[in-house]
Amino acid sequence: MADEHFRLRVAHAKSGRLRFLSHLELTRACERSVRRARLPFSVTQGFNQRIKMAFGPALPVGTASTAEYYDVWLDSYVPAEEALARLTGATPELVGPAEAAFVPLRAPSLAAALTIARYEVILEGGERAADVLESELGAVVADGTFAVEHKGKSKVFDLARTLPKEPQVRSVEGRVVVEMTTRMGEHGSLRPDALVVAAIERSRSGATVMSVTRTGLFIEDGDGFRTPI
Amino acid sequence: MTDLWPRVEPLLAAVERPARYVDHEWGAHHDAQAAYRAALVYPDTYEVGMANQALAILYERLNGIDGVAAERAFVPWSDMIEALRASDVPLFTLESCMPLRECDLIGITLPYELTYSNVLEVLDLAGIPVRSADRSGEHPLVIGGGPCAYNPEPVAPFFDAILIGDGEDAVLEIVSAHRAALAAGLSREETLGRLAGIRGVYVPSLYDATPEGALVASPGAPERVVKRVIADLDAVRSPLCPVVPFMDVVHDRATVEVLRGCSRGCRFCQAGMVYRPTRERSADSIVRDAIAALQCTGHEEVSLTSLSTADHASLEEVLRRLSRRLEGTAVSISLPSLRVDAFSLGMARLLGGGRKAGLTFAPEAGTQRLRDVINKNVTEEELLETIDRAFRAGWRRVKLYFMIGLPTETEDDVRGIGALVGRALAAARGATPADQRGGVRVAVSVSTFVPKAHTPFQWEPQIPLEEVRRRQVVLRDAMPHKGVGLSWHDPDTSFLEGVLARGGREVADVIEAAWRAGAVFDAWSEEFDLGRWIDAMERCGIDGRALANEPRDPDRPMPWEHIDTGLSRRFLLSERDRAYAGVVTEDCTFEECTGCGVCPSLGVDIRLSGVRHG
Known part of the structure; x- marks a missing residue:
């Protein structure tokens, strides 16, 4: 097979109305933009040949992002800026690429390396409640564990491990904005809005979640978090 | 125009699969400036409608005209229908998210009789009166077309006009005539009068039913509406940059229609009768358009579709060139289904990668006698031989299609299906190494024969529901169980299909009554309720059994007699006689002309890209 391979890492968005795409829909859209960009992509060996790509952790339907990533393997070299320009011209703008860079062939997979996610949850209504919400969020966190019901199953998160940072609450233009950083584990990741909704219920502020955006995905190493590009 | 998006967006968090409603796919055409706006509607959900090649063709054709924007609309799924109605949001087009009722024209394709209730749902959700007679100059023109247009009567009152036949050129003429009428400030009636002057356009309000059931034209309207036909497929390019869905749709791939029409002459097959003559696209144009569509869409699969792709004279060449x-690129090539008599293993191997094309054969009947009656020119030897070759080459599954209730069918014919399946299974096992025989599967799909308009069997009765159930029992008892997966087409559905397929204009009342009683998504088995339709027939005084289950007298006019497909009545009657006599009729693309009448009456010809090898 080809002796030389290159592994291009692409950062892209999931924004506007395309936040309603599912993970599968988004990954297929990315594959098709790589084909349309006519990058010299590698093809997997085996019975069912596919374009060789790998994706980061899934986002739920309805959650937007400014920091999604995929890797695509290439059989020949294309300068990263050129690849980015070609991808930009071949991708619907709302899921368009923002950055592209080569990473070592042996770098750990995105799925394994990306363990930290940062989110921004914007609320609507209950304007007066920024400080109330902050203290209620603090109380939820102080419980130490948080249980989530999903498809009839209950999942319990250890919050000391799941929340490497305290959630931050601020007011922006009259709206309450919660910034939250979570650590994703083998047993799934905590949806930030679930925690916020629990705090809203305790605060009885009548606020509702207007939007959830993933604003960062990070690799955790020794003394901090770094982006994958 | 109104942008409904701010009212639609808040509904999406609570509905299933919101990707159906968000637009912005690659290839979606946005033109906010165009003065003339058309909505192209498929009367089912997004994931079903996005697979429809006709809409993709018309979308590209209409968006190619300066000053015209064509946008897509589908039936929202039930949860979204409820949400729209609850918040009083009318049905919208995807691209501009504008209300359908603000469009100039609404084009609705009629793919299948069981989507008729959805047509009414679309109009009502859009806030447009469902009957043409209740609409006025403030409403868009509602125009139908597609496979079911060949008997337009059951839906005629819901449409302002219906196009019969190929749409590529006709839609351009319709839009052009409509724009001229708008510019001239013509009334709705005057506009429809102009449309009736376009070849292939049927304006139902200009025709009245006689007590005998025939439809008579008003002065100025053509006595018979002659179907449109594109003489040369190569003159119209296949869609080069169709919309690429995000959602996993029914056929998620690039498509090139390699030929139109089929003259095999199966006597039950409406498509084989009404899409004549056979016209092949040339190998050059297929390869060119397939590559162009793949590059523009980024699809990982290209399908070479038609009624009988394996009959294409240059198929091997096309497959060789495309594979090369x-x-x-990890792009696979697929063929919709392979005919037993045209199947070649070499061809199947050319279908790229290690993937095995699905083997699908349609013997339709279990005995040679009955296959001769229906003119299905497939012998048991050919079928068993093909299975033998395919399973020796590594195939382990085959799907066989049959029908029950065909004219002249006896219990022996029904049992014959079981016997034939048994021999097919034995052939498959015999060609498979002993240690792999456990994996051998024969899937058998059995539907009920539904007589269709413009076929030699249009006068035949459909067997009643009780008789379908009885023959199903006979068949189940005659069928081997191990290694065979048997599935039935729902007989209730077939009964309604029969009523809607051969009914006249009076059936429109039934459709409206059933829809008002809640019928929608009838093509989805879990949503279908025959009871609602039976009640509707009773309330409207329509005898569904008489329409579906009683033989028709060839001397009495049929409700679709004013629709001219080019087939001569004499040909249909002669094919009917030959069916009763068990005499087969050859395919005119292999043998000589069979005198169906289409070529001379429409002024077109068979077009082949080379010599066919049968």
Whole structure:
């Protein structure tokens, strides 16, 4: 097979109305933009040949992002800026690429390396409640564990491990904005809005979640978090 | 125009699969400036409608005209219908998210009789009166077309006009005539009068039913509406940059229609009768358009579709050239189904990668006698031989299609299906190494024969529901169980299909009554309720059994007699006689002309890209 391979890492968005795409829909859209960009992509060996790509952790339907990533393997070299320009011209703008860079062939997979996610949850209504919400969020966190019901199953998160940072609450233009950083584990990741909704219920502020955006995905190493590009 | 998006967006968090409603796919055409706006509607959900090639063709054709924007609309799924109605949001087009009722024209394709209730749902959700007679100059023109247009009567009152036949050129003429009428400030009636002057356009309000059931034209309207036909497929390019869905749709791939029409002459097959003559696209144009569509869409699969792709004279050449061009790109080529008599293993192997094309054969009947009656020119020897070759080459599954209730069918014919399946299974096992025989599967799909308009069997009765159930029992008892997966087409559905397929204009009342009683998504088995339709027939005084289950007298006019497909009545009657006599009729693309009448009456010809090898 080809002796030389290159592994291009692409950062892209999931924004506007395309936040309603599912993970599968988004990954297929990315594959098709790589084909349309006519990058010299590698093809997997085996019975069912596919374009060789790998994706980061899934986002739920309805959650937007400014920091999604995929890797695509290439059989020949294309300068990263050129690849980015070609991808930009071949991708619907709302899921368009923002950055592209080569990473070592042996770098750990995105799925394994990306363990930290940062989110921004914007609320609507209950304007007066920024400080109330902050203290209620603090109380939820102080419980130490948080249980989530999903498809009839209950999942319990250890919050000391799941929340490497305290959630931050601020007011922006009259709206309450919660910034939250979570650590994703083998047993799934905590949806930030679930925690916020629990705090809203305790605060009885009548606020509702207007939007959830993933604003960062990070690799955790020794003394901090770094982006994958 | 109104942008409904701010009212639609808040509904999406609570509905299933919101990707159906968000637009912004690659290839979606946005033109906010165009003064003339058309909505192209498929009367089912997004994931079903996005697979429809006709809409993709018309979308590209209409968006190619300066000053015209064509946008897509589908039936929202039930949860979204409820949400729209609850918040009083009318049905919208995807691209501009504008209300359908603000469009100039609404084009609705009629793919299948069981989507008729959805047509009414679309109009009502859009806030447009469902009957043409209740609409005025403030409403868009509602125009139908597609496979079911060949008997338009059951839906005629819901449409302002219905196009019969190929749409590529006709839609351009319709839009052009409509724009001229708008510019001239013509009334709705005057506009429809102009449309009736376009070849292939049927304006139902200009025709009245006689007590005998025939439809008579008003002065100025053509006595018979002659179907449109594109003489040369190569003159119209296949869609080069169709919309690429995000959602996993029914056929998620690039498509090139390699030929139109089929003259095999199966006597039950409406498509084989009404899409004549056979016109092949040339190998050059297929390869060119397939590569162009793949590059523009980024699809990982291209399908070479038609009624009988394996009959295409240059198919082997096309497959060879495409495989070479696509090497190393992980793009697969697929064919919709392979005919037993045209199947070649070499061809199947050319279908790229290690993937095995699905083997699908349609013997339709279990005995040679009955296959001769229906003119299905497939012998048991050919079928068993093909299975033998395919299973020796590594195939382990085959799907066989049959029908029950065909004219002249006896219990022996029904049992014959079981016997034939048994021999097919034995052939498959015999060609498979002993240690792999456990994996051998024969899937058998059995539907009920539904007589269709413009076929030699249009006068035949459909067997009643009780008789379908009885023959199903006979068949189940005659069928081997191990290694065979048997599935039935729902007989209730077939009964309604029969009523809607051969009914006249009076059936429109039934459709409206059933829809008002809640019928929608009838093509989805879990949503279908025959009871609602039976009640509707009773309330409207329509005898569904008489329409579906009683033989028709060839001397009495049929409700679709004013629709001219080019087939001569004499040909249909002669094919009917030959069916009763068990005499087969050859395919005119292999043998000589069979005198169906289409070529001379429409002024077109068979077009082949080379010599066919049968």
